[in-house]
Amino acid sequence: MKADPKMVLTGVHFLDGDQACCEGAIAAGANFVAGYPITPSTEIVERYASRAPKVGGVFLQMEDELASSIAIQGAVWGGAKAFTVTSGPGFSLMMEHIGFAAMTETPCVFVDVQRGGPSTGLPTLPGQADVMQARWGSHGDYEIIALCPNSPQECFDLMIDAFNLSEQYRVPVMFMMDECVGHMTEKVVIPPADAIDVFPRRYTSLPPEEYFPYRPGPDGIPEMVKAGDGYHFHITGLTHDEQGYPAMTWQEQEKLVRRLVEKIRLNGERLERNETHGLEDAEIVIVAYGISSRVALHAVQMAREQGLKVGFLRPLMLWPFPEKTVRELAHRVKAFVVVEMNYGQIVYEVERCAAGEARTVLVPHGGGTVHDPQEILKAICEVAQ
């Protein structure tokens, strides 16, 4: 299915990441947004509030992030395509409902424009310290997909992917921007609508008497319905059986949770999405994402100029983590140098997948500004010795 031309702002634009993210969502067909203002994400909803009437969407500023994160799910079950937007403190508030979306398999997108933390932190300055939270923030066992753009163009492109993945896997998708990417203004090319693929919602074609809300298809994912179509279905956040009814036994728990986890985990390899440079002969691989990746790439170029065999791995999809790529690299490279704007989050995933076969070094940063490329270069040189 292609994008709706009425919703695509085709053309060459000069937009910041927040604005591009909003346009990406609209191009993907997002017609319901509930949000709460929080720096540095507010511009996304401000733009949506302005664009909504022109693209047939509805925007509602809710009273808090708790309301926003569940209002979008109500809208989804009413047939809308929805997303919400926040930053660190609001992301924390949304955790319960991210879990609810995972449990009820509600397709929706949560945008986190990361800022300095913890707590109120640095509202107007970047951070990348919510990455683990995106994966593990809600209680219980579940898996999500998380995408991480490093430019306004990617904020547009990857938002469309985020919606498509959420529909395909019936899973909430975390869109992990950061304040730098959100507030940097660059050229953004928005293609014509017929060049944009939109994954349609997996509505069932079964009649009500044959439909089971949580009976998985061959790919482990059930078909969806919406309220008002005569299915008289029930959904609950309690552990449930295929009919959606509460079924609080360990057997149903095992069945359900295993499926929720495996529908993503077993597709990890297929889902992987990375930008790579110079991996063929690399002895040291820089791993970086988001804004840090742009600084890291510069350090990689400087290192190459000095004759060091340095490669670059940038996951565009942070979760599920690109285990296969890292494991394979670990067989042949000496070390990974992980550059992230936090005190160690993705580095643990790299270390886990390296399984001791390659050294893993962290170049941390408390946030508030980007790394100094010299710092990264220094770490590379130290590892090279």
Added chain:
Amino acid sequence: MNEAITPEAPPAVARSRKLRGIVYIDWDLCKGCGFCVDFCPTKVLALSEEFNAHGYHPPYLLPERTCTGCDLCGLYCPDFAIFSVRVPIETEPSEGGSSES
């Protein structure tokens, strides 16, 4: 012995000059709360001495009492275990009187 409505037992039929009602009782759904007994305007119900499968005393229709089919028992029952319907009387002129509170 009870006069509850089960698929096997015949319905309890109340006899009345003007109105007749039939009470249907789901014996095993009842939790013996007593709402129906207390709020029946014509006091046709009482809790039986017998137990149901869950250990509660469901109601039964008292003999010689007049159920009017007002269905207040049904409205009150929190367990959806009882309801009544009005039965048209062929031999006597039916009046649309209401016994509802």
Added chain:
Amino acid sequence: MSTSSTSALPTNPVIPILRTERMPHIWCPGCGIGTTVNCFARALVESKLPLDKVAVVSGIGCTGRVAGYVKLDSFHTTHGRAIPFATGLKLANPDLTVVVYSGDGDLIAIGGNHFIHAARRNADLKIICVNNFIYGMTGGQVAPTTPVGALATTSPYGSYERPFNLPYLAESSGAVYVARWTAFHVRHITRSMVKAFSKKGFAFIEIIAPCPTLYQRRNRLGTGLEAMQFYKQKSVIKNGASTKDVEISFQGEIVVGEFVNIERPTLRQAMDLQLQRTLASRSATRK
């Protein structure tokens, strides 16, 4: 199991909207929630709403379980957040009649913020709040509706916090229909529900109902039936009463009735009107 499902016999009026395969339900003997569901079923029949277009959204708690027992599009959401979920649902699909069916703890404590904002916005939702003065599902803790002096597990020496007067809270937040009944007032509840279904905007019905196992028992107030008898004796119908004056004290008089029934634009109507106005005037000024 249910006799009323055999074809030869008439069926209980509640059956068409009941998930009979899930009976018996988990509510205690003498609990008033089931009684309110009977009223709900009859109100749906009377209002002639197409059942395909009625959605029920609940939160967490004993009353929250209603969603799982009604054979409608139903959503058992998170604690306190039924109202924002319902707001999104209704905005996405305006053809639906969206009923929020939940308890006092869920709607007014953790859900309090959402409650007042939805009322302020006049979101087109029908709120059925079963108020048993306690947190039932979790074992009987104090609630923001628990009368002063009543015992609960987290107020073992008696509650000392002034409780919310729910009709007053609803009215002052902007609800366009406000009524309170007790579970004894079955016919009034049904009538209010019918009115609420056709009312445009935030309609709020508080139903005082017994919690025999916890509130009644801990406060030595007897069985569910005794609570119902108490409601019958101690309630007084005052339609149109000022909501300021309908506070409930421990075992005191309960003022019931329809208190508020006004008109004002719903959230959607206000939104559309404002957008139309502004967009029209802007395109006019551009010409």
